[in-house]
Amino acid sequence: MTDPLPPEMAAALAASAGRRGGLGDVVHYYDEIGSTNDVAAQLAEHGAAHGTLVLAGRQTAGRGRMGRPWFSPPGAGLYASLVLRSAAVAPVVTLACGVAVARGVTAATGLPVEIKWPNDIVVPDDTAGRRQWRKLAGILAEASLGGGGVADLMLGFGVNLAAAAYPPEVAGQATSLESELGRPVDGGAVLAAVLVALAVAIGQIETGRVGEVLDAWRAAAPGLPGRSVAFEAGGGRRRGTVSGIDSDGALLVRTEAGVERVISGEVIWT
Numbered sequence: 001m002t003d004p005l006p007p008e009m010a011a012a013l014a015a016s017a018g019r020r021g022g023l024g025d026v027v028h029y030y031d032e033i034g035s036t037n038d039v040a041a042q043l044a045e046h047g048a049a050h051g052t053l054v055l056a057g058r059q060t061a062g063r064g065r066m067g068r069p070w071f072s073p074p075g076a077g078l079y080a081s082l083v084l085r086s087a088a089v090a091p092v093v094t095l096a097c098g099v100a101v102a103r104g105v106t107a108a109t110g111l112p113v114e115i116k117w118p119n120d121i122v123v124p125d126d127t128a129g130r131r132q133w134r135k136l137a138g139i140l141a142e143a144s145l146g147g148g149g150v151a152d153l154m155l156g157f158g159v160n161l162a163a164a165a166y167p168p169e170v171a172g173q174a175t176s177l178e179s180e181l182g183r184p185v186d187g188g189a190v191l192a193a194v195l196v197a198l199a200v201a202i203g204q205i206e207t208g209r210v211g212e213v214l215d216a217w218r219a220a221a222p223g224l225p226g227r228s229v230a231f232e233a234g235g236g237r238r239r240g241t242v243s244g245i246d247s248d249g250a251l252l253v254r255t256e257a258g259v260e261r262v263i264s265g266e267v268i269w270t
């Protein structure tokens, strides 16, 4: 059973109706659930419409990339997943989501943010003399095989709205909108702005303008080309210099062996 949508979410969705390309026209809100991505997958399996949105006030089993937990306490974050039925464009839709979260956060709050590969939304911090980041939001895209062999995409995003007692392993790197801005932030406004920005990016993809999405992603990740990185490949650690990303979002790293595509895993920014 769903719970009533909090008033600030309902108001922001109502105010942005017609500009979200149908994203969030159907909303399932839960005060508490395991993971919005799991609920989105179940809904997709039962035929949920493209753009169906699952929101939670708290996740008890929120997860991030690489099987890591995503700390999801009540009142401190936006926990959202969309059911997308545009499997053919899945890799670039994930990049589009990064662009949309970055744009949505900035549009709703004025806070400038960047994307850190693969798709973390971060606040840059150059105070230590070299580029570092505090992580504000993350994206988890998971595909599942729906009816008729057509893949669905569960596009989950979590945005830290207010500071929380983060677990020690993330405490040093995490931040929230309230911590950055020194004032509380309307989670509904952030949600609506992200959905509007995502609708624009999906529109670009659907009209063959994938390059615009990639350009927007690259513009939001200005420090990427030329960065020195280390990564695990073929059972060993490799080092190289980033030359960019390709249209699947893979990191392109120039190493002694040539340009290598890094698809997933841990990249160390050296």
Ligand code: BTN
Pocket: 034, 035, 036, 037, 038, 059, 061, 062, 063, 064, 065, 066, 068, 070, 078, 079, 080, 081, 120, 137, 138, 139, 140, 156, 157, 158, 159
């Ligand atoms: C990451 O940076 O590791 C990705 C984090 C994604 C978190 C969101 S919160 C809503 C959705 N439900 C989940 O369980 N995870 C994603």
